[in-house]
Amino acid sequence: TACVGALDHMYYPVEEMIADAGITPQPNRFPLFNAIVTAQALDGDVGEDPIQLQRSHYEIQVYLNTAPQRAHIGLLYNTQLFHPWFMEQLLTHLVEILQVLTQEGTSLETLAGLSMPAMPKAPRTKALPYTLGSRLQQQIETQADRIAVDDFRNQITYAELGDLTQRLALLLRATLPNPAERVGVMVGRTVQLPLALLAVIRAGHTYVVMDEALPDARLAYMVEDAGIQYVLTDDVEKLAPFSDAVQAISLDEVLSSAPSGPLDDHSEEAPANLIYTSGSTGRPKGVMVPTSSVLNLSVDSNYTQVEPGDVFLCLTNFSFDPSTYDLFASLLNGATLLMGNKDELFDKAFMEHILENYAVTHTFITTSLFNALVDVKVAGLEKLKSLIFGGEAASPEHVRRYGQYYGLANLVNGYGPTENTVYSTCYPLSEWDTTSDVIPVGYPILGVETMLVNRHLQPVPYGVIGELWVAGDNLGVGYWNREELTAQKFITHPETGKRWYRTGDMCRALSSGVIEFFGREDHQVKINGFRIELDEIRAHLLALPSMADGVIQVSPDRQLLAHYVSTDSVSPEQVLDQLRQTLPAYMVPAQAIRLEALPLTHNGKVDLRKLPQPSATATTGPKEEPNTETEQQVLEVWQSVLGHDAMGVTDNFFDVGGTSIKVIQLLQVLKQSFDTSMTIAELFSYPTVREQALLLQPEEVAESDINKLTEIDF
Structure with a gap:
């Protein structure tokens, strides 16, 4: 009886299976699987004629007809x-x-011999x-009278740039002869910042930008790790927390008194800069960028053309690449x-004023800022020769809207790690198919080679995903000072003999x-253009008192979330306050x-899917309700x-998920x-609702009730 009953149900139509499983069909896709192989063994010869393929319901269907002497393969x-x-x-x-598989002695090395096209x-x-x-x-010499740097308050010409950087470089050579x-x-x-950076290079040294917005603990680590003895500054008081470790050189004092004289070219004697990026061990790592790489990036490039008289609008933090x-x-x-x-430049009206009145021709912005500028529809972007954005995956929707507003002729998607000096590849969006949901990172810039490899370090062919x-x-x-990490990441390929x-x-x-x-193969992410190792944040989290366990993840709206387990009742506010003492704001x-405990999978790993989302879990105490309309x-x-x-x-905007990018959206x-x-x-x-409401409608509450907070710089 059971056998007869089974025979009654030997056929289960796929359509019924999909309906019974409650699967929602998607256009152009088969909902259960995406590829099927149909094989047929023939007694005789398969013949000379190819397989006649019919219409298929599947994304990919492979037909294989085999015979003792040969086989035919077809693909639909x-x-x-x-x-x-x-x-x-x-x-x-x-x-x-x-x-290859029909031959004896088949191995992965044998398969690596398959025809591989040259990588870009x-x-x-x-x-x-x-x-x-x-x-x-x-x-x-050739642009002596042209404006070199303009900070909206002061300007210096190329002649002045040359004189001041030469004087400062001579002082640095005398102070640091090695x-x-x-x-x-x-x-x-201000105009003093580029002066200081260029003077360090002209003196044959390496500059390390110390952003005063960073926590003192992080700056102290950079000073110790890099062995910094002297710091160029526009305000000696800024260095008070590090006065025992470094000597301050006041730019206001030395630029007016430093003697002039001949200066040899020392620019190749040291890396141009040392840029600290997030590190998975909990310690930031410093990337050494040689002057030759800076030169290759900047001069005679194939991704943008820069000419004398052009104007670069700088919106980036100088501590980042x-x-x-x-x-x-x-x-x-x-x-x-x-x-x-930067706070001024993030204002839509002010930016439109700058674009129009300063004849800006080039700028780089992070992907997040690009999206925000498109959202508020900043006027004048179409007048730029090039607008390069990058740091995160591009949003096809925002690029489409940019094209509708301004056209895509000047838009470039830039990609590259700090370790390869800002850009490795660039993609002109004028080539993009606007119906596509994928925006490429582009082609190698001049002087750059790329290779895609599998986990066995073998090159992969076109169309196959591999590590870049x-x-x-x-x-x-x-x-x-990280020789072991350098050996792991900067390696000589066993076959090509080239350093990659x-x-x-x-x-x-x-x-x-x-x-x-x-995507990535590790726990590194990019948010608002900043490269972040989630493991570094976790290391700082677990170093806090009473912390038993924790995990850091990125929310669907691209914000960092910390889930933690503590032995004492440590509040979320206390956790975040302590992290601010050692981590940069971003x-x-x-x-x-x-x-009470982190949710785990059956094999003991943290189940990220079961972690509660912030919308359902209050991270702070009772919220003060609004008093006015x-x-x-x-x-x-x-x-x-x-x-x-x-x-x-009464919550601070930046404590509840606000960022400099979201400020633009908020203002709009x-x-x-x-x-x-x-x-x-x-x-x-x-930065609170109450204070902003008072600015908008001061008559609702007396002006004296406004308690102005310290401006947050990040």
């Missing part, structure tokens, strides 16, 4: 999902693999005929470097040579959530911009909702 695929060249290559490699590269036909120092001197010393630079965003592009692509090409207070390696004229020296950097990024190359990015989680309206704007409602009217929505001339600077100065 969905043309809306796959490109013909990719499927032709797939079929070619399938045949090659079958041929863009070698220079001849070496650049100058050093960084001689190229800079050329601009000083070459290749690390010199700290703690200077605000994109500033290398801003500084040198401008000043090594006779252009003007335009820089100022980069080599060539942009390559960094390695990590300062392993990016850890999973990519694929198409037949056109363009490269697409598909690495401090937006919210912390205390748990304006407070209620502003609170609703905050909730819309931040994407959650876990906040009260407030201006749409209220008739206001509020500025970005005011949002930083008054």
